[in-house]
């Protein structure tokens with residue numbers, strides 16, 4: 001099989017390294033496009049595929065990867081937490097987050113990392129958003145929220161709110177943060193100052209187009225920065241934020257930079273970020 005007609009293309013052969021993503025569903029994933037473009041651009045003899053895995057087959061899949069020498073893989077919904085049980089070691093951040101999105105195979109062992117939080121921070125930095133010392137409202141207390149909180153907790157005054165308040169309480173306890181319920185959002189935002197951040201980490205906006213996490217028109221102020229980590233979709237939150245005059249950022253940068261960080265972990269090389277970005281844009 002030959003990729004396309006680019007100069008740096010090479011044949012897939014007996015030495016081609018295999019990387020992949022596992023999830024369920026996984027057919028929507030943009031990671032294969034992004035990583036294959038990076039491998040090609042750097043002339044690395046590797047290929048990145050996507051595998052849909054049934055929940056009860058996760059252990060078999062991971063053990064199979066180990067047996068056949070898969071070099072590394074990404075993990076997406078719903079396996080970011082459950083995959084931890086089948087890995088040999090976790091890095092410090094992944095252990096604290098309790099979830100893994102990147103696995104590297106080395107010396108017959110599988111090492112787990114979580115690059116989502118770093119991806120989020122790098123996307124803010126690329127947008128020129130100053131987060132240090134700011135008030136941050138994080139909505140949601142799922143896996144992505146935990147990864148983001150692990151980083152923001154070191155630099156910001158973070159309050160986590162969640163539909164299931166107990167999960168916000170538990171996340172806040174793990175990272176030394178404040179927590180509240182969704183009903184408290186108006187009073188939290190009333191105390192926000194210029195440049196403070198609102199981050200939606202829930203899946204609200206992905207399908208339920210009209211659902212609002214709070215009254216966007218009434219409570220958003222032009223001086224706020226609004227981030228919705230959903231990607232490939234202009235959510236109602238982002239549309240409202242833009243209309244009001246806030247700086248509004250979607251999740252594409254986070255997706256790109258979690259991939260950039262994973263690529264570095266696997267290959268030890270600096271990935272071609274613009275190539276990866278272009279691949280993302282052309283396949284989304």
Ligand code: NAP
Nearest residue numbers: 140141142143144145163164167201202203229251254255
């Ligand atoms: P998750 O662990 O399943 O967490 C989902 C969160 O959404 C929970 O806090 C849940 O609240 C909340 N939620 C769901 N439906 C809700 C509703 N109707 N009203 C209020 N809250 C609701 O999922 P995840 O892995 O954290 O992913 C969350 C989102 O982030 C997804 O849209 C995903 O695509 C996106 N994401 C983006 C990136 C990126 O690179 N840009 C990376 C990872 C994830 P409860 O606890 O009450 O159920």
